Amino acid sequence: xxxxxxxxxxxxxxxxxxxxxxxxxxxxxxxxxxxxxxxxxxxxxxxxxxxxxxxxxxxxxxxxxxxxxxxxxxxxxxxxxxxxxxxxxxxxxxxxxxxxxxxxxxxxxxxxxxxxxxxxxxxxxxxxxxxxxxxxxxxxxxxxxxxxxxxxxxxxxxxxxxxxxxxxxxxxxxxxxxxxxxxxxxxxxxxxxxxxxxxxxxxxxxxxxxxxxxxxxxxxxxxxxxxxxxxxxxxxxxxxxxxxxxxxxxxxxxxxxxxxxxxxxxxxxxxxxxxxxxxxxxxxxxxxxxxxxxxxxxxxxx
Amino acid sequence: xxxxxxxxxxxxxxxxxxxxxxxxxxxxxxxxxxxxxxxxxxxxxxxxxxxxxxxxxxxxxxxxxxxxxxxxxxxxxxxxxxxxxxxxxxxxxxxxxxxxxxxxxxxxxxxxxxxxxxxxxxxxxxxxxxxxxxxxxxxxxxxxxxxxxxxxxxxxxxxxxxxxxxxxxxxxxxxxxxxxxxxxxxxxxxxxxxxxxxxxxxxxxxxxxxxxxxxxxxxxxxxxxxxxxxxxxxxxxxxxxxxxxxxxxxxxxxxxxxxxxxxxxxxxxxxxxxxxxxxxxxxxxxxxxxxxxxxxxxxxxxxxxxxxxxxxxxxxxxxxx
Numbered sequence: 019x020x021x022x023x024x025x026x027x028x029x030x031x032x033x034x035x036x037x038x039x040x041x042x043x044x045x046x047x048x049x050x051x052x053x054x055x056x057x058x059x060x061x062x063x064x065x066x067x068x069x070x071x072x073x074x075x076x077x078x079x080x081x082x083x084x085x086x087x088x089x090x091x092x093x094x095x096x097x098x099x100x101x102x103x104x105x106x107x108x109x110x111x112x113x114x115x116x117x118x119x120x121x122x123x124x125x126x127x128x129x130x131x132x133x134x135x136x137x138x139x140x141x142x143x144x145x146x147x148x149x150x151x152x153x154x155x156x157x158x159x160x161x162x163x164x165x166x167x168x169x170x171x172x173x174x175x176x177x178x179x180x181x182x183x184x185x186x187x188x189x190x191x192x193x194x195x196x197x198x199x200x201x202x203x204x205x206x207x208x209x210x211x212x213x214x215x216x217x218x219x220x221x222x223x224x225x226x227x228x229x230x231x232x233x234x235x236x237x238x239x240x241x242x243x244x245x246x247x248x249x250x251x252x253x254x255x256x257x258x259x260x261x262x263x264x265x266x267x268x269x270x271x272x273x274x275x276x277x278x279x280x281x282x283x284x285x286x287x288x289x290x291x292x293x294x295x296x297x298x299x300x301x302x303x304x305x306x307x308x309x310x311x312x313x314x315x316x317x318x319x320x
Numbered sequence: 321x322x323x324x325x326x327x328x329x330x331x332x333x334x335x336x337x338x339x340x341x342x343x344x345x346x347x348x349x350x351x352x353x354x355x356x357x358x359x360x361x362x363x364x365x366x367x368x369x370x371x372x373x374x375x376x377x378x379x380x381x382x383x384x385x386x387x388x389x390x391x392x393x394x395x396x397x398x399x400x401x402x403x404x405x406x407x408x409x410x411x412x413x414x415x416x417x418x419x420x421x422x423x424x425x426x427x428x429x430x431x432x433x434x435x436x437x438x439x440x441x442x443x444x445x446x447x448x449x450x451x452x453x454x455x456x457x458x459x460x461x462x463x464x465x466x467x468x469x470x471x472x473x474x475x476x477x478x479x480x481x482x483x484x485x486x487x488x489x490x491x492x493x494x495x496x497x498x499x500x501x502x503x504x505x506x507x508x509x510x511x512x513x514x515x516x517x518x519x520x521x522x523x524x525x526x527x528x529x530x531x532x533x534x535x536x537x538x539x540x541x542x543x544x545x546x547x548x549x550x551x552x553x554x555x556x557x558x559x560x561x562x563x564x565x566x567x568x569x570x571x572x573x574x575x576x577x578x579x580x581x582x583x584x585x586x587x588x589x590x591x592x593x594x595x596x597x598x599x600x601x602x603x604x605x606x607x608x609x610x611x612x613x614x615x616x617x618x619x620x621x622x623x624x625x626x627x628x629x630x631x632x633x634x635x636x637x638x639x640x641x
Contacts, residue, residue, distance in 0.1 A: 066446070121630050124388060124446050125574070125584050129626040132571055136619030143616065247450050260444045292465050296458025303437075303451040310441025 044168035047278035049074070049230040051168070051271050053245055054252035055175055056222025058270035061253050061260060063215040064195040065116060065123040069131035070223040070249055073108045074242030075138035077101045077227025082147030082237020094149065102224045108134055109220020113213035131246070138239040147237035172271060179267040191215065196264070251302050252277050254309075277302070333580050333596035340603040341365070363489060365602055370491040371557065373598035375550035376573040377502055378431075378543030380594045382445070383577050384506075385539045386519035386586020387438075392449040394547045394573055396456035397430055398566030401551030403460065403468050406561040411471040423548040430456060431544020435537035453570075460563055468561055476556035491557065495595070502591040515539065519586035572601045575626040584630060601625070 053070050060067045080101055085094045108130070115126045182188045190211045193201040202208045223242075230241060250260075256273030258265025280301050284294055341362060375398060382389045401423035408419040430452065437448040479490040506512040517525040518535045526532045550569070555561050580597035582589025604625060608618045 068446075115627065115631070119631055122388070122584055124390065125578070125630055126627070128571075128574070129623050129630065131623075133620050133623030133627065136616045136621075136623060138616075139619065140614070140616035143614065247447075247454065250447055251451075254447070260447065292461050293458075296455065296462050299451060299454030299458045303448075303455055306443050306447055306451055307437060307441045310437075310443060313442070314440060 043278065043282065044166045045229075045233055047275055048168040048171065049226040049233065050245060050248055050252060050278065051172060051274040052175075052222050052226035052229060053249040054256070054270040054274040055179075055267045056219035056226075057249040058253045058256065058258055058265065058267045059191065059222075060123075060215045060219045061250075061258055062195045062265055063191045063212055064198060064261065065212060065215060066127065066250070066260070067109075067112060067216060067219045067223075068124065068127040068246055068250075069108065069112060069134055070219060070226075071242035071244065071246035072131040072134035072138065073105050073220055073223035074227040074230060074245055075239050076108065076134050076141070077105060077224045078231045078237055078241045079138040079142035079239045080104060081149060081228065081231045083142055085147075085149045091150065098228050101228055102221060105220040105222075105224020105227065106217050107220070109217040109223070110213070112220065113216030116216060117209040117212035135239075135243070138242075142237050142239045145236070145238040149231055149235055176268060176271070183266075187211070187214075192264075195261075247302070248277055249274070251306060255305050276305075331596075333593060333600050336579075337596060337599040337603055340600065340607060343607070363492070365606055366495075366599065367489045367491050367557075368606070369595075369598045369602035370495040371550060371554050372569060372572050372576060372602060373495055373595050374498060374553060375547055375569045376576040376594050376598055377498070377591060378546035378550075379573045380502075380577050380580075380582055380589060380591055381515065381539050381546075382543045383574075383582055383584055384515055384519045384586055384589050385536060387445065387522060387536070389445050389519075389536075389539075389586060390449065390574065391431075391434065391540065391543050391547075392446065392570065393430065393434060393452040393456060394449075394543070394550075395566040395568075395570030396453040396460070397427055397544055397547040398551040398554060398569055399563060400430075400456050400460055400566075401427055401548040402555040402561050402565050403464060403563070405552045405555045406468055406472065409471070409473045409476070410469075411473055413473045416473050416476060420549075420552055423552045424545050425548075427548020427551070428541045428545040431541040431547075432537060434544065435540030438540065439533045439536050464563060468563070472556055472559050477559055480553060480556040491553065494553070499591060499595055506591060511535075511538070516587055519588070521587075571622065571626075572598075572605075575622060575629070576601050578626055578629045 053074065057067055057070060081094075081097055084097045112123075112127050112130050115121045115130070116123045190201070190206050193204075193206050194208050194211045198208060226245070227242065231237070234241070252273035253265070253270045254260060254273070255276055256265065256269025256271070258269055281298065284297055284301075375394060379391055379394060382391045404423050404426060405419045408422055409415045434445075434449050434452050437443045437452075438445050441448075443451075480494070506515070514525065514530045514535055517528070517530055518532055522532050547566075551566060554565060554569075558565075576597035577589070577594050578584055578597070579600050580590070580593025580595070582593055601622070604621060605618060608621060613621075
């Protein structure tokens with residue numbers, strides 16, 4: 019699917035592999051990539067996090083109001099670190115309710131998502147604010163050794179993931195997502211593992227929020243709304259099963275890139291603007307339905 | 321073993337609603353202790369709650385059906401059907417029935433697609449209906465291109481918004497009849513019995529001869545249909561339409577079900593509870609509005625309410641049990 023998307027996009031946008039376009043694309047895709055990676059960890063452990071979009075909004079609102087367009091760079095860095103903590107706290111709240119109070123993840127993170135979205139709107143009632151130009155310029159233009167900044171970040175995430183997978187913790191995540199009762203009986207600290215996945219997801223969402231703030235350079239309390247479904251879709255396209263236990267982060271990152279490419283294709287294919295939302299949604303639903311359709315066909319053959 | 325206070329969730333929700341209402345009277349700009357102001361005030365709040373209540377009816381059915389059942393496309397369906405009603409009726413009384421018919425079919429069709437995706441393609445209900453919400457929103461943009469023309473018929477506002485019986489607005493009468501029908505459906509029909517069975521345990525109900533696939537399909541279709549009815553009533557009440565008219569109903573529709581004590585994991589619940597839940601949520605919203613709280617605070621309070629409610633009712637079993 020990635021290959022198909024790349025080829026179609028290449029036809030419509032011939033300079034796709036030009037370093038500049040590559041950087042353009044990757045910096046737009048990065049927020050979703052970060053979000054999807056975090057979401058993948060939660061889903062692997064058998065949960066789901068519907069509050070990630072709202073966490074992105076909170077971080078965006080926080081940075082846009084606290085740093086401001088004429089902010090001092092040192093303070094800005096400090097606020098970004100605070101933002102990461104905010105994300106982790108939000109994730110910890112989710113984790114607490116899901117893991118320790120044993121509430122259903124879907125409805126819990128839906129409720130906390132509503133809570134966080136309200137918070138974002140509280141911090142930043144009207145779109146506005148922003149971050150200094152030097153930061154956005156750095157995020158947009160930085161290409162160390164000729165490769166876009168996003169590649170390095172993705173590389174770091176993948177590296178971290180492959181290391182974690184080898185550790186005891188990594189196996190615990192898969193165990194909890196696979197057979198939760200068996201995991202419990204063999205002494206896996208189930209609640210702690212579930213809790214930690216939500217903290218990771220909150221952290222990645224905050225990172226995504228920082229990335230999207232640096233990308234747009236402005237604040238909007240509703241900026242993350244659309245990202246939640248896209249992140250889940252990216253994880254599913256990437257081959258992770260929603261019931262948990264199977265899949266990985268690499269797939270989720272590829273899924274996020276595919277979604278980004280699809281949006282590119284739609285805008286380059288001159289789809290009329292009224293149709294764009296519909297076409298985008300249709301492709302997403304189709305992508306979600308794909309595994310089901312394939313297994314239906316396979317069953318019919320068998 | 322400590323004795324637990326045995327009080328059924330719907331009753332608790334009703335009590336909560338009454339307390340909240342009395343509380344709202346104590347506000348500086350509330351009605352105070354004057355019953356002549358209090359009664360119309362109460363009727364107004366109930367009338368506003370009707371729309372949420374009817375939209376949440378479908379949500380109740382879907383959630384009772386279990387399997388992580390939830391319908392996030394309801395907001396978009398309400399918008400779509402409100403727009404359809406608006407443009408079909410275009411001010412003529414004789415067009416009201418065809419419009420009602422059309423929205424019920426459109427709603428049922430969307431719900432059926434949800435059900436088909438969930439049962440045949442094994443997409444999780446949350447993701448499927450969220451995707452459907454995007455699809456329907458896209459469809460709305462395509463159809464309307466940003467502007468809607470039409471209007472509602474006088475008979476609709478007459479029946480829905482004005483008093484019809486002893487000063488009670490038509491919407492409330494409709495809701496009471498509707499509540500009775502829902503009770504009949506859930507408690508006195510085979511469909512209702514099967515629904516609870518499917519929600520409690522899909523495997524055992526399939527083994528005891530319930531066609532689970534058909535039940536799930538039917539439930540989502542019915543939920544879509546009820547959302548369609550909701551859209552029809554909403555536009556009949558407001559008389560105007562815009563392309564986000566259904567959005568504010570989505571989150572409260574789930575919260576109302578949860579507040580009313582329906583188990584979010586399925587298999588247990590009632591529509592009475594949802595009705596009470598709709599009242600509670602409408603009261604909270606109107607309370608916050610009277611206190612002049614901004615939208616942000618209202619959202620946070622609603623989110624917190626749902627969180628507290630599910631913490632009380634929604635605990636899942638522990639491993640040690």
